[in-house]
Amino acid sequence: MHTRSNPFAALLVAACLTSFATEAAGQIKGTGGHPSGLKNPFYAFNNSMRGKQPSDPAAQAGLLAELGYDGIEGYSLDELPRLAEEMHKRELKVATIYFKVDLDAKDSPYDQRIVGYLRTFLKDRGVILTVHLHSKRFKPSDPEGDAVAVPILRELADLAHANGAKVAVYNHVGVWAESIDDGIRLSKKVNRRNFGAAFNLCHWLSLEGEVDLGKRLDAIAPYLLSVTLCGADGGPGAKGASWDKLIQPLDQGSFDNFALLKEIVKRGYRGPIGLQCFNISLPARDHLTRSIQAWSALKQRFTTRAGNSKESSQAALPH
Numbered sequence: 001m002h003t004r005s006n007p008f009a010a011l012l013v014a015a016c017l018t019s020f021a022t023e024a025a026g027q028i029k030g031t032g033g034h035p036s037g038l039k040n041p042f043y044a045f046n047n048s049m050r051g052k053q054p055s056d057p058a059a060q061a062g063l064l065a066e067l068g069y070d071g072i073e074g075y076s077l078d079e080l081p082r083l084a085e086e087m088h089k090r091e092l093k094v095a096t097i098y099f100k101v102d103l104d105a106k107d108s109p110y111d112q113r114i115v116g117y118l119r120t121f122l123k124d125r126g127v128i129l130t131v132h133l134h135s136k137r138f139k140p141s142d143p144e145g146d147a148v149a150v151p152i153l154r155e156l157a158d159l160a161h162a163n164g165a166k167v168a169v170y171n172h173v174g175v176w177a178e179s180i181d182d183g184i185r186l187s188k189k190v191n192r193r194n195f196g197a198a199f200n201l202c203h204w205l206s207l208e209g210e211v212d213l214g215k216r217l218d219a220i221a222p223y224l225l226s227v228t229l230c231g232a233d234g235g236p237g238a239k240g241a242s243w244d245k246l247i248q249p250l251d252q253g254s255f256d257n258f259a260l261l262k263e264i265v266k267r268g269y270r271g272p273i274g275l276q277c278f279n280i281s282l283p284a285r286d287h288l289t290r291s292i293q294a295w296s297a298l299k300q301r302f303t304t305r306a307g308n309s310k311e312s313s314q315a316a317l318p319h
Contacts, residue, residue, distance in 0.1 A: 209239030
């Protein structure tokens with residue numbers, strides 16, 4: 001049975017989809033970023049201290065609080081309850097949880113403990129599950145895997161939504177969803193207001209090199225839920241570079257993180273910024289101190305820039 005299409009209904013659906021994407025990205029309509037400076041929460045990845053001292057969750061939370069970080073990335077579901085307890089004691093957040101989804105799994109494609117965690121100690125705390133999606137059946141970025149992935153991701157998104165959480169596709173070189181384009185494509189297909197994509201600097205540089213950053217940010221901005229950065233050596237030659245070139249303390253490397261942050265904020269991103277620390281050999285206190293100092297300097301540049309813009313605007317006004 002055929003029915004006549006309703007153009008007004010189509011416009012309404014399009015408007016709703018745009019609204020979902022905007023909410024997913026944490027954007028506020030009518031804003032072009034933060035006129036008063038860089039306000040995004042800044043948290044450390046779990047690998048900042050994994051395999052080194054301090055190893056106890058209480059000491060890890062204490063170090064982050066002492067240095068001025070806003071939170072941490074959860075990693076092991078074995079230690080997550082204790083880690084979250086120690087973070088919450090200090091009014092810090094578990095900002096994201098690095099969470100594996102296996103498209104080839106015969107039973108459950110993800111660790112079911114997350115269900116209970118979201119319903120209890122993570123409930124309504126705004127945590128983001130940054131999902132890294134794996135498959136041996138499908139090659140990296142093969143859209144044939146979407147038919148398997150989308151129902152799983154919708155289930156996760158609905159579970160997260162019911163408990164005040166979000167889900168973002170974590171672009172990671174070598175896994176099935178390795179490109180930011182995979183996160184964009186899946187965001188459109190999953191079509192949940194709390195589901196989106198991540199922009200991970202080191203993996204983007206490794207896969208593509210520092211090419212057309214503005215265009216790439218334009219593409220992902222409507223779906224952007226998670227951003228990570230670090231010191232890195234940029235340029236087109238970053239493509240395929242070793243991790244010691246692409247992951248450094250924030251005060252090192254040729255890549256211009258201020259320019260990246262400026263472009264992200266300009267596009268309305270208001271979510272957390274994570275510090276990637278994989279394979280940094282320095283003691284945790286040393287490299288975390290250097291990176292938080294670099295972050296403070298970046299924030300100061302935003303504040304100075306905003307102040308100068310305000311002064312210029314006021315100077316142009318008649319008395």
